[in-house]
Amino acid sequence: MLAQQRQASILDRVRRHGGARVADLVRVLGVSDMTIRRDIEVLAERGLVAKVHGGAVAVDGATDEPGYAAKAEQQRAEKISIARAAAPLAKPGSAVGISAGTTTAALAWELIDVPELTVVTNSIPVADVFYHHGRSDQTVVLTGGTRTPSDALVGPVAQEAAARINLDMLFLGVHGMSVRAGFTTPNLSEADTNRALVAAARRLVVLADHSKWDLIGIATIAALADAHVLVSDAQLPLEARAELSAQVGELIVGDDGTSEELAK
Structure with a gap:
């Protein structure tokens, strides 16, 4: 699976469930813990998810505006x-x-x-x-x-x-x-x-x-x-x-x- 496909899958899971654990994503996507953490980092940099300890959660949405x-x-x-x-x-x-x-x-x-x-x-x-x-x-x-x-x-x-x-x-x-x-x-x-x-x-x-x-x-x-x-x-x-x-x-x-x- 390409990085973009993994990230799309992670984003979909976060949006559907409100969050996702690294351990669960490793099992579902069949890649390493480090790969998942890098994918979450990419998504977080784009403002699509928020990083938390052990995984990622959904951001507020289209009106979320950091200072x-x-x-x-x-x-x-x-x-x-x-x-x-x-x-x-x-x-x-x-x-x-x-x-x-x-x-x-x-x-x-x-x-x-x-x-x-x-x-x-x-x-x-x-x-x-x-x-x-x-x-x-x-x-x-x-x-x-x-x-x-x-x-x-x-x-x-x-x-x-x-x-x-x-x-x-x-x-x-x-x-x-x-x-x-x-x-x-x-x-x-x-x-x-x-x-x-x-x-x-x-x-x-x-x-x-x-x-x-x-x-x-x-x-x-x-x-x-x-x-x-x-x-x-x-x-x-x-x-x-x-x-x-x-x-x-x-x-x-x-x-x-x-x-x-x-x-x-």
């Missing part, structure tokens, strides 16, 4: 890889939007040396990165709104601000991505604000590490085909690359520096 600090500790190397791969897309003198999220916060650190950049963001951590460096040739616009667990400013005030601007490019962080649901978030208000930012931009660049693949939040921000560029990391599975390559305009994979230009 910013918790998310910042997940896939840190991958986020840096994605940020470095995405940064060259921001050109000097351009106006870019940066949505909230820990991956987009990593991107902010890579953009502080881009000259004459205008940044519009609904992310408090992203704005802080630029404010602390205080470059006179950069302009940072922080939208207002209500603060979410991911340190995003959302709601009518943020949406009104986004509706009045025009961006060359939006760098969008997402909770999940799938063929069926597109790019998603577990927060309905954040989805509304992100959709307003997407509408304000000529080009959409989505930043999403491999753990976001096949993870679905309650609200869709945009379809996969709406992304002009998707930047992910080298651990993105081959089957995911194939699926995404059929939808997005360009797939850039960090670490190994590869990119795939896709014919429409």
